[in-house]
Amino acid sequence: MxxxxxxxxxxxxxxxxxxxxxxxxxxxxxxxxxxxxxxxxxxxxxxxxxxxxxxxxxxxxxxxxxxxxxxxxxxxxxxxxxxxxxxxxxxxxxxxxxxxxxxxxxxxxxxxxxxxxxxxxxxxxxxxxxxxxxxxxxxxxxxxxxxxxxxxxxxxxxxxxxxxxxxANTMVQVPLFDDRPAVGVDVGINTLATLSDGTTYENRRPLKVYLRKLRRAGRTLSRKTRFSSNWHKARKRLASIHYRISCIREDSHHKASTSIVRKASAIGIETLNVSGMLKNRKLAKHIADAALSRFLTMIKYKAERRGIPVTEASMFFASSKTCSACGHKKTELNLSERTYHCGECGFTCDRDVNAAINLCPV
Ligand SMILES: [Zn+2]
Structure with a gap:
């Protein structure tokens, strides 16, 4: 049960x-x-x-x-x-x-x-x-x-x-002998997920029209007298736009996580630093981080229902800085460097794909 x-x-x-x-x-x-x-x-x-x-x-x-x-x-x-x-x-x-x-x-x-x-x-x-x-x-x-x-x-x-x-009703039946690969998943804010085989899932951004509505609703609210009935109306309006946007985000996370667990026989993910996140004072960053850890949770429970093992890398594992070909670890890696180039062995690869290969189990 x-x-x-x-x-x-x-x-x-x-x-x-x-x-x-x-x-x-x-x-x-x-x-x-x-x-x-x-x-x-x-x-x-x-x-x-x-x-x-x-x-x-x-x-x-x-x-x-x-x-x-x-x-x-x-x-x-x-x-x-x-x-x-x-x-x-x-x-x-x-x-x-x-x-x-x-x-x-x-x-x-x-x-x-x-x-x-x-x-x-x-x-x-x-x-x-x-x-x-x-x-x-x-x-x-x-x-x-x-x-x-x-x-x-x-x-x-x-x-x-x-x-x-x-x-028996809830476990998703997975064929016994299948040739699906083990995949590593690197998550990020711009590209939601990059897999070790090079597949990417874009983070669906709330449409421009919602952002415009959000700004307008925020302005309207700020002009109302606090706790007046028009203020309450404006507050509800703003909250409903936020709700809409969070639904759009959740939908894209569900679609991506389902697609990932369907194509893998084993999954490797990173461990996000949750306590570090809570110290973060920038609200937008905080929300984005919280959304990413929810996304990883989705991958975990969906994999569990299919009996697919999930390996979580240690929080201090430098998945981005390490070369996935020779294991050399760079001391510094700028966020602007979108391509990983290893000075030791000459391996060159997309930055996120390199990280995903490092996270891949086996
Ligand atoms: Zn290398």
Whole structure:
């Protein structure tokens, strides 16, 4: 058995969208109530268990959330469970003490009540209390439905469904004897991926028209009075253009990663320096780096599903500076040098292809 998650955009009607937002609110209120009752217990020197917190919440819920009887109680129950998990992580030293959730943060709630309590039928999902809500695509996996989380980004609603599915259904069958090569993959910002066989995948740039729209929306926003209703409208508009652009990027990453794992019998990739990335203060660079590490993650999980081994080079491996023919390592390599020329053996090759050959396993 293996777990598969799929996030699908919902297409609720107005009434359903209001109910979804109310459920997120109910989950937030329950989480915060659990936090404050746990905290007051700590102050009085009495450790409240999950059972105490639940009991206390159920006694007070009508007072703190007057519409709670019209809501699915799964939302509050799961939120209190999430709080209890947060306390466990805090006690084990993994996280800091949980903080209250506010209205402007991420809005979400967990809708299920255990395995197979939520039904999915073709392009719709039956959420407790809310009923059948349309989905923009079908669930890709079959099996037992576990956690179902509804979330909101800007004005869009999503449902993330966890399915525990039979491996036989999800493993992609790969022919036993095939002559596909091992490939090394060099990733970059201009060319998304260069393979050791010389294939390149361009990074699809958001169209010029989106960049123009982005700039205009940014200007419009800056002229509005903060927190006015026109400011909120302009902010939504800007966010929706950013969303569009991120969809374009994700689409090209999915297409490239699928194409790469289809043609390889083994894959070698580099390890990006993630902690170094977080220190990077230039936003554009940061976003580009984050996108590249997501791209590498896609290659890894898609390869894993096909049973293709992935070798990750050490973070300090100089894949660009090393000669792929003789192994000589240059001390310096300018970013502007697009062609690799080895002073030791005379090997000449495209810079990215040289790096990809170095990353190639075997
Ligand atoms: Zn050389």
């Amino acid at each position: 293996s777990l598969r998650a799929q996030k699908i955009q919902l297409n609720p009607n107005n009434k359903q969208a209001t109910l979804l937002a109310q459920h997120c609110g109910y989950a937030r209120v329950a989480y915060n109530a659990a936090l404050s009752s746990f905290k007051s217990g700590l102050d009085d020197g009495n450790w409240k268990t999950l059972y105490d917190i639940k009991k206390e919440f159920n006694a007070r819920k009508r007072e703190i959330f007057p519409w709670c009887d019209e809501m699915s109680q799964n939302a509050s129950k799961n939120a209190i469970h999430h709080f209890s998990d947060a306390v466990k992580r805090w006690r084990s030293g993994q996280n800091r003490f949980p903080k209250p959730k506010n209205r402007s943060g991420k809005q979400s709630y967990q809708a299920d009540n255990g395995t197979n309590s939520v039904r999915v039928e073709r392009k719709r999902v039956k959420l407790p209390v809310i009923g059948w809500v349309r989905m923009t695509e079908e669930l890709r996996w079959t099996g037992d439905i576990g956690r179902v989380v509804v979330s909101r980004k800007d004005d869009k609603w999503f449902v993330s469904i966890l399915v525990s599915t039979d491996d």
